[in-house]
Amino acid sequence: MFREVKKLCKNKWFIFSLIGVVVLMILSFTNLISRYYQGIFTSICINIILVTSLNLLSGYLGELTLGHAGFMSIGAYVGAYITKDLFPFLAIEISFWPALIIGAIIAALIGFVVAFASLRLKGDYLAIITLAFGEIIKNILTNLELVGGAKGYMGISRFVNLPLALIIMFISVFLIYLLVNSQYGRIIKAISVDDLASNNSGIDTKAYKIKTFVIAAFFAGIAGVLYAHYMGNLAPKIFDYNMSIEILVMVVLGGMGNFKGGIISAIILTLLPELLRGFADYQMLVYALILIFMMLFKNNAKVNAFFSELKLKISKEKVHE
């Protein structure tokens, strides 16, 4: 692990993002960026956590899941319940931290249940069972009067600001990065390439699948707690399968199992609807069109050939230098 950290310090991407995080923190402490932009950056942080955690599951392990919003909603509701109703007498500065951890742990527990139930399933069947779990969670939350039911859960403390979101995002992403580059990471990549072959090589594939589900759900739970304490109110219908799909779209556009790509596409796809705000009525329409064209573009043989040629040219020039 120590070696990984050392290697990271030489990685220019890591340095860039570290600088970016520090600059954003200074800017928000000195109030140099407006509340509106602080809000957007906070959503970006939350989405980055969601995307990296789903990337672990769908990208590295290769299990297509459509229920990530379900895990997130568990974290959000548990966390909000803890700070609002369980310990209303505690200051939010104190109660937020246990809420963050407990919310994530409960989400991880649900992740364990889902993983255990879906061990025998693969591909589309797994996608549909995770979608079903997500919808069940939504259905239960809609009818749970304890947390406001269908009306929504209001009056949650809006404790999360940009610096806090940045720190938690940075730590989460860092931990997932270490995981991906550890022995565990190599094993789940092996499972994604060939499940049966890795099983025959002595890897307990089931245990690793369950572990990955639990870890991914844990971080989705963290994102959920952040979301709840950033928005200040929750409604079950936000966490439907469309949200899970949006997170999956970010993962796919960044490249399945591509760490940097996932983060970049999370940033772009969170900014995109905001940039399209000028079009108002056409916002979602343009979003859909961009989505379709990006997929067509990404998988076009000519475009791919062009980019690989470009890469080759650049690397050749570097050699010449």
Next chain:
Amino acid sequence: MNLFTQQIVNGLSLGAIYALIALGYTMVYGICKLINFAHGDIIMVGSYIAYVLLANGISLPVSIIASVVGCVIVGVLIEKIAYKPLRDTSRISLLITAIGISYLLQNLCQLIMGVNPLTFPSIINIESLNFFGVTITGNMLVTLIISIILMIVIDLLVKKTKIGKAMRAVSEDREAASLMGININSIISITFAIGSALAAIAGILWAANYPQLKPTMGSLPGIKAFIAAVFGGIGIVPGAVLGGFLLGLVETMTKAYISTQFSDGIVFFILIVMLIFKPNGILGKNEKEKV
């Protein structure tokens, strides 16, 4: 007892619509291995076309035919423009594109027709039948009859005709089928056309039973029909019919006897339990895996 029989009739009529939609899902899946997320929105397109034509005073049969033709054109165009270039790439790219198409159709409809729900006119004016205290409304009767006729037609088409044979060949092994002289492109287009035509009819029947039109009206029945297809074993035509009817029955029964609020949750829960014990669906075969 009467209540129970009544619920069975209700469930069968709801299930018939699910089965029609599920047939489209399952045929497309069988041939392209694609979960066509836009299929639910074709239902919406179908019912909106019928609504616009009926509202302008065009007769019912013409509206139905126009709606079917419209959906077939939309379905085939989607396949040609968006799915065909991605046919040999990863399945997840196809899935995301399908989701993009679904968003596109919903938002186009919202732009053209507005966000406010519209009320579909009542098109089936047949008196309710009464059997020993069980009421079968005209809507239910027509839904059941049309659905069952269409299911039989599809079954015969797939089993007895040359096109059906070609479809089965393509779904079995696309490469080998093309070597046998089957035109893969036209077979895939025909499959999309049939699926979209079924979706158009299902859309009109859905609107006749639940007369509220919204741009997003197709997504929930779409997802449920997909679940029905998985229930029966996706890619298998009789499986979709069986799954559709079962899902309709389960949903109506939970609403009647257990809980209205939790009915969706319970339906999904039953799906999970069933998949745990029968991972390939009711009629699905277990496939052996090779390294």
